Amino acid sequence: MAVRFYRMMRLGTAIALAVLVARLPARADEKTKDTGSIQFARDIRPILSKHCFACHGPDETQRKGKLRLDLSEGAFADHDGRKAVVPGKPGESELLERITADDDETRMPPSKSGKKLDPEQIAMLQKWIESGAKWETHWSFKPIVRPAKPEIIHAEWPENEIDRFVLARLEREGLRPSARADRYTLIRRVSLDLTGLPPTPADADAFVTDTRPDAFERVVDRLLACPSYGERFARVWLDLARYADTKGYEKDLTRTIWPYRDWVIAAFNRDLPFDQFTIEQLAGDLLPNSTVEQRIATAFHRNTMSNDEGGTDDEEFRIAAVKDRVDTTAQVWLGLTMGCAKCHTHKYDPVSQREYYRFYAFFNQTEDSDRSDDHPLLPSPTRDQEQQLGRLGTELKRLRDELKRPTPEIREAAAKWESSLGQGANWTSPKPSVMEAESKATLTLRDDGSIFIPGVGPEADAYRITLPIDIPAVSAIRVESLPDAGLPKGGAGRSRDDGNFVLSRIRATLKRADGEVIEIPLTRAEADFSQEQFPVADAIKNSDLTKHGWAIAPRVGQRHAAIFATDRPISAGRGSSLTIELDHRYRLNYPGFSFGRFRLSATAEPSPKLPAIVPDPVASVLKIPDAERSNDQKQAVLDYFASIAPETKSVRDRIAAIESETKAIPIAQTPIFRELPKERRRTTQIHVRGNFLEKGEVVTAAIPSAFPPLPEGASEDRLGVARWLVDPRNLLTARVMANRFWAQFFGTGLVKTQEDFGSQGLPPSHPELLDWLACEFRDGGWSMKRLCKMIVMSATYQQSARVTPELRSRDRFNRLLARGPRFRLEAEMVRDEALAVSGLLSAKLCGPSVMPPQPPGIWQTTYNNDKWVTSPGEDKHRRGLYTFLKRTSPYPSMTTFDAPSREVCTVRRISTNTPLQALVTLNDPVYVEASQALARRAVCEGGAGLEGRIERAFRLTLTRPPAGRELEQLSALYRRRLTYYQAHVDAAEAMACSEVGAAPAGTDRAELAAMTAICNVLLNLDEFLSRG
C-alpha cells in the first residue's frame, strides 16, 4: 500500500518537476554556467556532496544505512533489492523516492541535519537519472589532459590560446569581448600586477607613443625582469607560507626567519622552476649536497607557530606544528583541506583518518620540537659578515696557539703554582668528635673526611659538628659541598626536586683547652659560586632564615666551596675544639634544602684565599709525580695553568674580547628543517579524535590511496612527497597553481574557491582553459614567469574593465570574462603605491624586517617586552612586504586592508570595504607624509602654473592625464584651500610639513599646504586604490 502511495506521489512529482526543469533558472554564481545537458561533475556531484556525503560519504563511522554516494559502486549497488540510483529509471531509484517523500520520517536529507534540497536541485537529480545517471570522477581528480582547441567565430580576436577558450564560451553565451583597454590603463594594470608598483609617467608615455607592434610585450618583458617582480609575487607566496617575524601564541617572541623571505624573492626573480621551488622548500635539506640556500628554503615549514607560554607541553605544540605543515602542504599544492581528517575520516573528500596520519608520518621526522630557541637553526652570514668572521677566526686561532705553546717563563710559573698547591695544605679537617642533626638523621663520616646524610631532607634541619683542632688560631672555616650519586639529582643537597641546598646560617664557637668558650665572629664570606639571589654572604648575615641563604643552582652537580673568615685570627691551640652549626631553614612547599654531603675545615692562616678548585682530570694528574707524567698529561696541566695564570691573562682577555665580538655579529640564524637521525625516528600513531594524548594504531608513511603513488624511484620521505607533488602525473598541483596565478591577474580564480578543489569547492568557470593552463605550466618547464607572461599577453587580460549595463545584468561578477578585471588593491600595494608616487619609496631589496611609523601603544603583548622602534633612514619607507609582522599584533593599516596575521596559511584574502580603510589613507601619518611629499614633487616638477602642477600630481598617481572636468574640480578645491591657508599660517605649516619635515627654501607654505590637500584627495581616489 505504502509503496503504491509513493509511486503515485512520485509520478505526480515527476510531472511537476519536468515542468520545473524546463524553465530552470540559472543561480547565483552558476548564472554564468553553460546551459545544456546535465554534467555529473558540475551539476550533480556538488548537490550530493553538500547534502548527502556527511552521512553517505567516505567516513565509515558516520555512514548511515550502509549507503555510500560518493562512489558509483555505492550509488548503483543493490541493497536488498533496492537501489539508490537506477540509471534511466527514476521511478525505481530509491534516492529520488526518499528526497521527494512527504513525511519527515522518510524524507532525505533528514530535517534535523538542517539541510534541504530545493525543487531545482531535485529536478536536476531527476533529470540526471532519467538521462542515464552518467557518473564521473570529481573533476579535479581526473587526469589533466590537454584540451582540444575550441572552435570560434571571431578568429581575429585571440592574441593567444587563452583567448580561444574564453571567446568560445562568450560566443556560446552570445556575448562579445570588450575593447582593449587604453594604453595608460594597460600599463598601470600590468605594472601593478607584475611588480606591485605603478608605472612612472615616463614609462607610460614611452609605451603610449611606442608604435612598434610588440610595444606591450616589451613592457611585459621589462617588468618581468625587474627585481620588484620577485617582491610582488613573494608577497603572494608568503601568505601561503604563513611567513611572519614572530612565533605566535601568548609570548609571540621575535623569530629571525627573513632570510627565507629573501630566498622566496630571489627564487621568483631567477624564475626558479616551480618543481624545484617546491622540492627545495619542502625537502631542500634532503637533497644530496644541499646548499645553504636550499636549506634556508626549508624554513617554509618552520614558519609554523611555536608556543613559549609557561607551562605548555612542547610535544603538544610540536604536533600542532606538524599538523599545520600537513594541512598547509595539502592546501598550497593540492588545494585540499586535509585538516578535517585529523579528527575523523573526511566527510567529503577521499582521505580517511588513517590516510591522514600516514601522510603526516612523512612530516613527523624533523628535529624541531617547539623549543624556545627554535632549534635547529642555520646561520647564514652575509658576505661582509663572512669576511669579518674570517678575520676574527684567524686571530682567535693565533691567540689560542699562543696559549698552547707556553714560554719558559710560563713553564716556570706553572711549576711554582703546582708546588704552592702542595704547600697550601694549611686547612685542617680533623675527624669530628660530635656529629648531630636536629632532625635526628644519622650522619656518616666518609674516608675523605666528608659527612654524608642520604635521601631527601626534612622541611628544615640544623647540623652541629665539633672538630677537635690543633692549630694556633682560627681565622677561617671552609665548607665544601660535594655532589653524590646517593643524593637527589646527584647533587650535594637533599632537596627533592633539584638536589640543591640552602645554607641559611653558619655559626661557630671555639672551646679552648682551658674551657673558655668564645663565639667566632664570621665577618667575611666568599664562595666559588652562588646562585642568583642566594649569595654566600646571606649565610652570615640573614634577616629571615626561611627566605635567604647560600645556594648553588643551577650548578648542583659540581663541587663548591665557601670560606667564612674572621677579621683577625682567634687564638686556639692544642686541646681546643671548634663547634660549627649549620642551619637549613629555607622554607618552600617542598623539602628539604639541607646538606647531603659536605666537608668542614679550619685554618689559622690570616685572610686565606678561596681554595683553588682544580677540576678532577687535572687534579688526578697532579697526584702523579712530574717525572712519571706522559706528555699529554704534562700538556693538560700546562693548559689548565694557562687558563688561570695571571701571566696569560692579557692573552685570555683578548680571546674573550674576540669571542664576544664574534658573538655580537648579528648573523641571521634561520630555523630550518633537519631530518632526525635513523635511530631517533619517531613512531607515528593515529590520534584518536585528533587528540594527541589518545594514541591509536601505529602507521607508516604513505600517500593517500585516492592519489597516484609516489613516482618511480622516489624515496619514501619528505623528498619523495615533494617529488610526488610536482610529478607530471599529479592531478592537482599544476591546476591549483595555474588557478592561483590566474587569480592574481583577474581577482578571482577560474576556480573561485582557490582553497578548495575538493568536492565541496566550486567547479571551474572554464574547465578546459584551466586544464590547458595547467598543461602549459607543467609541460613548459614549470616556469612561473612564462605563465605570467602568457596570461598578461592574452586579449582577455587586456580588455577594458568598463561595465556596460548589459554585462552587469548578465555577468555581474565577470565570471565569463567579457570585460577586463578591475579590483581593489591589496594592503601592501596601497602602501607601496602611495610611497612610490610620492617619491618616498626605498628601492632597497631584502634584509631584516623594518618598522615604519606606528602609533604608540599598539604592542602590549603579555610576557614580551619587545618594542616597536621606528626604523631609521630609508628603512622607514620600504615596501610593505618588509614590514615587521607580529602575529598577535600585525601592523594596523595592513590589517585594515585585509592583510592576514599569517598565523596559518591564507590561500585567498577576502577583500572588504570599510570606513576604517578610508581613515587610514586619509589620516595615517604614513599617508599624510606621502601627500606632503607628493605635493612638493608636483610643485617642483610641475612648473610654475597651477594646472601643470595638478596635472603632474595626477599623472604620478593615476598615470593617465586628467580630463578637463577633473582638472576643474581639483583646481577649484586648490583655490579654496589656498585662500584658507593664506589666512592660517600655522595650519599651512602643519599641513605642508608635519610629517615630511621643513619646507624647502623659497617655497610658499600656503601653496604647499593647498597642494597637500589636493594630493590627499588623489591618494584616496577609487581609481588610485583600485587597479582597473
Place this chain on the structure above:
Amino acid sequence: MNLQTEYLRAITRRHFFGQCSTGLGAIALASLLGTTARSQDGARPGGMLPKKPMIPAKAKHVIYLHMAGSPSQLDMFDYKPALQKFTGKPCPKEFLEGKRFAFIRGVPNMLGTPFKFAQHGQSGTWLSETLPQFARVVDDVAVIKTMSTDEFNHAPAQLYMHTGASQLGSPSLGSWTTYGLGTETQDLPGFVVLGSGGKTPDAGKSVWGSGFLPSVYQGVQCRTTGDPVLYVSDPRGLDRAGRRDSLDTLRALNELQAEAIGDPETLTRIEQYELAFRMQVSVPEVMDISREPQYILDLYGARPGFRSQAEGADDPRPGYSGKDASFANNCLLARRLVEKGVRFVQLYDWGWDHHGISPGEDITHTLPIKCEQIDRAVSGLIIDLKQRGLLDETLIVWGGEFGRTPMQQNNANSSFVGRDHHPFCFTMWMAGGGIKGGQTYGETDEIGYYPTKDKMDVRDLQATILQLIGLDPWKFSYSYQGLDQRLIGVEGNAKVPPALLA
C-alpha cells in the same frame, strides 16, 4: 564585425569621459548601476547594516567582560568550607593522576580561601568579601559555577572561549555576532574592543579577530590614549570644513569614475568615505566620558582622563592599584556604546593570573586589588543599564578562560600564595537580556574540583549567547574550507540550559 576596429576606437580613457553625462549624484548613479551596496565577496549583503535575527532574540547587544588570566572562582564565588579544613594537606592522588597542569609538579597541598564568604540578596547568592558592591546586584545575575573547558594554557583557552577553536584562524564571538546581525549604527564600529590591565590578552588580537570571516567583522579597538580609533583624527593643519571640502571633491571625482567604468565598487567606496567622515565626529564624542554627570561617574567609579600606571609597563602587575579607574571607565564606555547602538562590546582586563610566583600574582594581596578594580564598575554597569531600561536588551557575560585549582601551586623559592590553571570547573556569570537573574546555576563537589550537577561547557555558553541574540547556534554557519563552520564547532555538541533563560 571586426573586433579590432572597436579596440582601435578606445585608445585613451578620455574617450569615455567625453561620453559621460554630467553631475549625477551617487544615488542617481546607484540606480544607474542597478545596485546600492554591492555585497562583498563572502560578506553578507549589506555588510554591517542591521539584519533580522534568525530566531526571536532576547538581547540586542552584548557586553562581554573577559578577565584575562582567569580569576579564582574559589576566592570569589564558589564557597567551599570543606576545602578550608584541608588547607596545607597534600592533594589526594585521585585529583592528580592522569592530569596535566601548567605549573604544578608532584603533590601540591590544598588551599582554602583566605576570604570570608556570605550570602547576599533575595537569591542568597554566595560571594566573598572581595566583591562588596557586587552583592547589591546579585538578584539580577545568574552565577554559573559549573563552567568547564578543554584547554589549560592561556592562549589556547582564550581562543577556545572567544572563537570556539583553540587553534588560531576562527572568528571571534563578536565577529560572528556582527556577521549575523550587523549593527544598529553605521557611525560607530559594530564590534568595539576595550582593554585594561596594561597588556592585551595572552592570545593577542586573534581573540577579537574575524578569522575566516571577512575582516570587516573584526573587532575595532578603541583606545583611551591617542586616537580613540586609529587614524580617526584629521592630519594637523586640516580643519573640519577643509576635510568636508576635500571629501566633496573626492566624491565628485569618484562619481566621474563610476560613470566612466560602471563598477558598483566605486559607489561603495564613496559610501565608506561618508561613513568615515561621520565616524570622525561620533567616535570621539562617544568616547568622551567627561560628558557624564558626576553621580554616574561615581556609580561606576569612573574617572575621566584617568591614565593608568599600568599602561606601558613591562610588567604592570606590581604597580596595580585598587583605585585604578581604567576598567571602570571602560564599563561606562560600554554602556555609552550600547546606548548608541553598537552591537557587541568586548572588554578585556588583563592581570588575573594569580600563580603566587611573584608579588603581582598573589591571591591574598593582588586578587583583592583586581577585585576592587572591577567590583564597583560591573555593579554600576548593571544598575545603570537597568535604570535606563537597557538591561533587558543587553546581555552581559563575565568570566575568565578557565578557573584556578583548589590546590596551592607549589612554587620553588616563593612565599606568595597562588593557584594553578584549572580547566575542569570554574565560575562565570551572566546578566541582562534573556537571562533569569537571581540564581546560582550548577553545583560543584566539596572542594570545587569538579561540577557535580549541571556542568556547562564553553560550547554551551557560546550556544546560549547566540540563542539569546537571535542566532540559531546550530544553523548559523559560514561555509569555509568545504565545511559549514559554526561557532559551536562542526560537531555541534552544545546545549542551551533552559534554567538559565528568563
